[in-house]
């Protein structure tokens with residue numbers, strides 16, 4: 201439909217420079233420049249390297265997205281940008297570019313929330329989000345269970361990791377096993393040839409008195425590392441595929457169990473899974489199995505839309521335009537700890553009509569800061 | 575000619591319009607932590623003051639540093655984005671050159687800005703238009719002999735009076751000075767009329783320009799006008815990043 205909002209979205213919260221263009225819930229372009237290779241040898245994302253790469257890639261990536269979409273910048277109805285949460289210096293490049301772009305074109309600017317964007321991107325794959333939507337967001341930066349009655353104005357945090365993000369756990373175990381960075385894809389591949397029941401690794405925060413929707417992967421990480429070290433110390437051969445499979449099973453077992461429980465408790469019949477870890481094949485399979493058993497419809501976007509990208513920002517921006525949400529002001533700031541309860545950052549003069557519960561800061565982890573290395 | 579100049583390489587967030595003859599409007603605020611918030615409103619302010627719209631601008635001038643702040647990138651990405659949307663050239667200038675130009679000093683002197691971490695970015699000049707060497711970053715005590723007896727301009731000089739006893743104004747860079755310097759270069763420095771675009775893949779090449787520039791631009795090469803710098807930041811420092819050391823065993827010994 202030609203009257204649906206045409207929106208360009210910019211994402212620079214971590215190491216991907218993403219620019220996407222959507223019309224309503226239709227994806228027109230998704231251009232991504234990644235600096236992940238540069239970070240690989242540091243074993244995690246280095247904020248200053250990410251910021252420098254964003255600056256170099258920004259304008260060419262915008263131009264490529266417009267070319268891919270075959271639309272004129274003059275026809276855009278708005279510019280959306282990740283205002284947070286994320287790495288402060290990295291966010292600043294995208295926010296500054298988006299402001300300049302919107303200002304030069306005379307278009308409204310929408311600073312939006314990275315986590316809400318991860319949820320909203322599924323509209324591009326499976327059509328309009330059911331309301332409410334239950335969302336499990338899992339990546340190197342986040343592990344959250346969110347309930348979203350209205351993705352443009354009402355997103356409620358049910359639970360989050362109390363230590364490592366799910367993707368971080370994959371990266372750290374990959375390092376224990378000398379598999380390089382990032383760890384997700386290689387562990388997924390090796391695990392397919394291993395036995396997930398070979399080693400009984402612990403399931404964090406699953407006791408009856410634990411917070412029902414929070415996650416913890418730190419204990420699991422230590423447990424795997426000790427098991428591996430004991431094998432090495434004994435001079436025994438390491439069953440690397442079984443370790444990968446058993447570790448992965450422990451992560452996805454907890455994630456899916458808690459997500460399905462949240463759906464049941466809240467009476468929600470849809471579960472959306474997003475973030476880079478949603479590309480994990482075992483997570484997808486187990487979630488499918490458990491959702492079917494519970495009568496819940498599972499929605500997982502294709503892997504390219506699960507990782508950080510500009511299309512997800514554009515998707516949420518288009519929804520902001522469609523629902524007449526207030527645009528942001530020219531002094532919009534990059535907020536590295538933007539609360540998940542703020543789906544966007546409306547201009548001060550127009551006020552925040554969204555309301556919502558008390559703010560719970562959902563910080564993105566800087567992966568390089570806290571790991572197994574000193 | 576209507577130049578829009580911006581600089582966010584130092585604690586100053588500064589924007590100015592220059593019509594080829596003089597500065598039409600200028601806005602400067604010093605707030606090292608809010609470059610991202612303040613720059614666009616500053617641009618909006620100078621345009622409003624001049625009663626002009628952004629599409630009247632024929633070229634963008636940007637200070638490319640050196641600068642220690644994450645804010646350095648705010649000015650650069652803003653300039654590059656404007657250049658891309660408007661289809662006008664983006665001219666990079668060394669931020670220290672803006673300070674030198676504004677000082678109006680003759681003879682030898684030094685420009686020094688605050689690089690934080692107890693260091694300064696600095697360069698030597700012979701007159702306000704002529705930088706003698708590439709800007710570098712050093713501890714003030716380590717360069718005391720090299721700058722002895724020379725007047726010094728900029729916040730870096732004021733911060734370290736032991737090294738720079740003869741500190742002069744201005745303290746902070748102004749986009750007005752950068753714009754004036756760029757206008758002078760564009761008027762006099764390019765007698766053959768060549769004007770190239772800045773770097774970073776922007777396509778601000780006028781259709782009636784030289785074929786060589788156009789061909790280079792189409793190949794994606796950076797085209798830099800005579801007397802200007804590519805629109806890429808002068809960091810002068812490597813990112814703080816360490817390759818992790820060997821795996822640290824978690825088993826209690």
Ligand SMILES: [Zn+2]
Pocket residue numbers: 314318339341475507508
């Ligand atoms: Zn993300």
